[in-house]
Amino acid sequence: MLVLNLLNCLKSLTDPVVTLAGEALTEDEKHVTVLSIPLTFHLAGSNCQVPGSAFKRPVCVSGGSMPTQISPGLLALKDVDWRRVHFFFCDERVVPFNSPESTYGVYKALLFDRLPDLPVENVHKISVEGTAAEAAAKYQSDIMIFFGTDQGYPAFDLLLLGLGPDGHTCSLFPNHELLSTEDLVVAPITDSPKPPPNRVTLTLPVINKSKHVAFLVTGQSKAEVVAVGFTPFSCLICRCLTKLSM
Template identity: 50%
Template sequence: MSHVNMAATKNVRVLSDAGEVSEKVCAFIIETANAAIADRAVFTVGVSGGSLAKILSDGLPALKTDWSKWRVFFCDERHVPFDDPECTYSVYKKNLLSKVPIQDEYVFPDNPNIPVEEAAEAYTQKLEAVFGKVGLPKFDMLLLGMGPDGHTCSLFPGHPLLNETKKWVAAISDSPKPPPQRITLTFPVIQNCRCAVFVSCGSSKAEILKRVLEGNEEPALPAARVRPHTGALCWFLDKPAASLLKSYS
């Protein structure tokens, strides 16, 4: 495994292939979870959809942790019914949550049966029920995805939600990527986490990774803006995804 430190706030791990990425990121998640449980008796995590869901569903169930101490939120969610193929919660419920002993009450899906603005407010209340009525929730870990345009969560380049500073969870009704209605954690919550983790595999991610990790674009792409104020930022990449990075050879 090669370690590439591109900045003091970034820990970029380049691994041989997607299989090794899956193995290492799942081990890192469990290590972080067990340390949080030992320290604070709970592990708060936000998960994302896409290829990350398969990585976690394949790798986590075989590892040892106290699942009763996990509190699972979603970094963003498409505002669609649970039986819609686009529903991230249902993907996790079928492929991960069905394999591990975690109670339904400790998993927090979006409510697709109310208007999206109300759903964002309701999700904020779910966060408050776990974190308390604090200035900002402090997640132990946010597992983030990145799209080919550099978006993360449902925070898209050039969208007004990039500048949201008051809400913990925001609604979006004009997503440039379908479906148009979603809810998403906002940047104040993301930047307050103890650890943010990106996972990217495959040569199709090489160009956008170069822009995010080594570019100096203004304004910065959403994924490039993720820099926890006092927490860690980790990237797990395979060699094809990292192929255009100058800092990796």
């Protein structure tokens, strides 16, 4: 199994920082804790540990296998003031929250319900009522209210992204028209190449605006896209990384 972490990898910086950490692990090793390192390290070194601090940490998480991978490490964290941590979602499938395909639903069962000190209002779930367009508009409004602005792109403190075998991240798929969206913070998608077709996703400019980004990529099925991900290949990760000096 390959663990791939890319920190600050999508940003156009004066002195860009790109960290690649790959490690082969056997299945019987405690890889779950390893996979949670980017987020646990980030929170452990943040102002979340300062009692009474008004500093907020808006972090964005992804679905797929990530909830299972990172939840044990987060639950094991000590001395983190969860009142300062705000969880957002990189994308969501427009399905009921009790569906096994609901990103929020899985995190609720594995993580949120097991963090008694995490206020309910600190989990900014994406509404799945109505159409994908309605859900996207409401989520964008919620994000902008949290960041106290009505224009521009919000700067999340940390984004944790996955990577599909086809090169997609969030619900942004290779060669899809959403990749060129620049006027939205959150966009609906009704023709997702991967079921279910109706989804809500952060847009590419928001990913690029984030202060820190980490990819968590595991499994043999991802080996090919990782291998070609840093060559002139038509996939999302390459498109995102074109601004970096590597």
